[in-house]
Amino acid sequence: MNSRTILVVDDDAAIRTVIAQSLRREGHRVMAVASLAEMEAQLTIATPDVLISDVVLPDGNGLDRIARLTTELPGLPVIVLSAQNTLSTAVRATEVGAYDYLPKPFDLATLSQAVQGALARNRGGPIAAVGDEDALPLIGRSPAMQDVYRVIARVVANDLTVLISGESGTGKELVARAIHDLGPRQGSPFVAINMAAIPRELIEAELFGHERGAFTGAQARAAGRFEQAAGGTLFLDEIGDMPMEAQTRLLRVLQSGEFTTVGGARTIRADVRIVAATNRDLAELVASGHFREDLFYRLNVVPVTLPALRARRQDIALLARHFLDKAADDGLPRKQLESDAVVALEHYDWPGNVRELENIMRRMAVLARDERIDGGEVRAMLGTPAVATPTIATDPGIAAAVQGRLERFAREEPAALENGTLYDRIIGEVERPLIEAMLARHGQNQLRAARALGINRNTLRKRLDVLGIEPDTGRSEPPQR
Template identity: 45%
Template sequence: MQPIWIVDDDPSIRFVLEKALARENLPTRSFTQAREVLDALGSASAAERPLVLISDIRMPGPSGLQLLEQVHALQPGLPVIIMTAYSDLDSAVSAFQRGAFEYLPKPFDLPHAIELIRRAVQEGEREQTSEPGEDSPPEMLGQAAAMQEVFRAIGRLSQSQVTVLITGESGSGKELVARALHRHSPVARGPFVAINTAAIPKDLLESELFGHERGAFTGAQVQRRGRFEQADGGTLFLDEIGDMPLELQTRLLRVLSDGQFYRVGGHQAVKAQVRVIAATHQNLEQRVQAGQFREDLFHRLNVIRLRLPPLRERREDIAMLARHFLQHSARQLGMEAKRLAPAALAQLETFAFPGNVRQLENICHWLTVMAPAQVVEPKDLPPEVRASGSAALAPLLPSTTLAGGEAAVPVPASVTPGWELGLAQEASALLDTGASDIWTQLERRFEARLIQAALSSTQGRRVEAAQRLGIGRNTLTRKMQELGLE
């Protein structure tokens, strides 16, 4: 049987893989750098050539990616598994683009690695993805398994212009994924045009999307190209698609079906070749069932779905992301980057991050400016993080039991449950009246009070209020319009 070649400048990695593969009766040959592999490959007989090549991505001399290109020139079709301790999107996409069979982030699970090697031996197939510049900064970071799946999906979609639906909570990075899908696609040289359908008033959204003719309505002094025309030959990113009005959903479906549309007030069809990527934080299936979203449009958008995990599901990435954001903030301000003390990082890792990655980025900006010392201690963290840490450590009240025997979530002793009891009483009173829209009523009142409190705390500064609430500024503005709080 032909051997499996391992190339890594770390002897411990070579040792672990050699022993594990020996237990599987798989012969191996190890190298410390790419040049040794190329020399050996040039002189090896057919029987001595590798069945699978496993290579680190960063080594002295040529990188694993450079080795991958040269090996495939000498032995096309050789399954190559790329290993890296740098868990970023660029590494994953670069590996796939240059013909890697798979991408294995370090530290890896050994049984998973062996299974992957066996699959490479059996199948011998390769995946391809478009390549960013090797020296460009990483678009996205994440070593959590859920993020690695997102990276792999972006890599596998890179040769396609298929419609993609990105789901995930606000602040989780949906637009970053959309930009990565565009950058690593056949239309990467075309424009990337983004529009937040929730941030534009209903009566203006049609004109924003499809443009208008001169004189189409009051104030339309000149012809205007809409976002579809602007994105011709590229990608149109429709953020918060779940909030699109039903009548515009019908027009969007027609455009996705036949690739043409009419400007507002126009009579001549306009054609545009556009790859559409949509995103939402809402459950579109539930909105379809509620009659708030067209089922046929949902199926048209839901060709490929990527779920972006919230930060609380990828806590192992918090340290990496915080370090990246602190360095980025320091570069912007011309300062030395702050560092998180272990206790401060531990407290950050227990924070719920309702605003997800965007909230972590804002916290790191705040620390860069406000933390008094170079090393950030727990006492230097923002008040909301310190408060959450105190609440998490506080003794819990005895849990109560809900109807049906379900245990309620215990409430920290430091939290006064008065408003929750009042909410329960109000809900009971409304239920007794037979009302059918109780959820909507209470949700609107809750949101209005929350927004008013945040604006009062920030003296009316909306950007700061949105940051404190852990939502986007556009979301805050839209909510204020919906609730009549302008």
């Protein structure tokens, strides 16, 4: 491997040490500093091949300095690290020209892949500026939501078609609005249409408009959603419920960029960005003949998979408090959650996802007796006992295997018991056979395996890559070193 120079900027000494040791093992030269001032001193000596920088540093904001660096040193790829795991940070990192953004905590394999990519490719271009984070609609710091934020950050600056999938109530329209509001079309209309709510015989007229007399009841010309969204974004919700005949006409518009109204002859240019969403598996609808394969590929240019709320339980408390604050801003009584109320919320299965959580919080704001809401009130409001995470007794065979592994470490690699890597190594040894078994159980279908595991499909794909598991066969290959 050709040795490259990497500059790491982070005020956490432990993080600097771990990153430096990991990259040095891969053959890189690493300079690790704790502040922007120390970074500037290093840059006056030599320009590194890659810069890895935290955001919050003792003497300033790393993103502000990176914004200037990408002008001063346009060939320098930058990887941003941040514990501020919000959509605003992800978008801002891309805005200033960062090559990649990694939310903390991150795994070293992901960082290594980002470094290799930064060395191999040029940095991506800047995107539209971001407003106040309070105006952003998406909330969550879980790894699954970080995957969503990173995709959004990379697509807002262009007009690529986006297909958002996820269960009802997960916030698909919020993602579509974020893509619109953060991009260059933000000053133009955002128009949404729900395919499942429009009668089949009226869908084409709703989408493309109609002329006077085009059908019974058409007493005047009416503009369709494509015309209403001119210059902006057209959000096609529940696209999986679109009738086949309307799918054919939509495909022609996506291919040609032009359409005519129902009953009209004049060609109209479709100057819109398309964002579609579905709570159904479009690949399965294609296989069953209920959705056009060519339309699926036209829509699925950039896929975004939204996790169910039960797959990101660590976000529930943050969301619940946000919805209570929002209810208070709307004039409802201000309420606070006791710790046992948070536990009750986190143990419920949330079949209605984020939408159900918001409704429950607004109801609690009105009906809870006291200012502080306890767990009993939450369980009573949910109507059924909270679905607690089951207590699983440790299998004696697994316990014996772990103990045996620890004894082997003590004999052959005693440093592993002291150097802070033990948890990741033991979990990693369990993770590989678990993922392989679930892929085999579901015929190598990654979406179904991810759902069964309770993780995001993008997260599963990343773990397959890190563990060296062939995605089509499920067979393990040792990771390349």
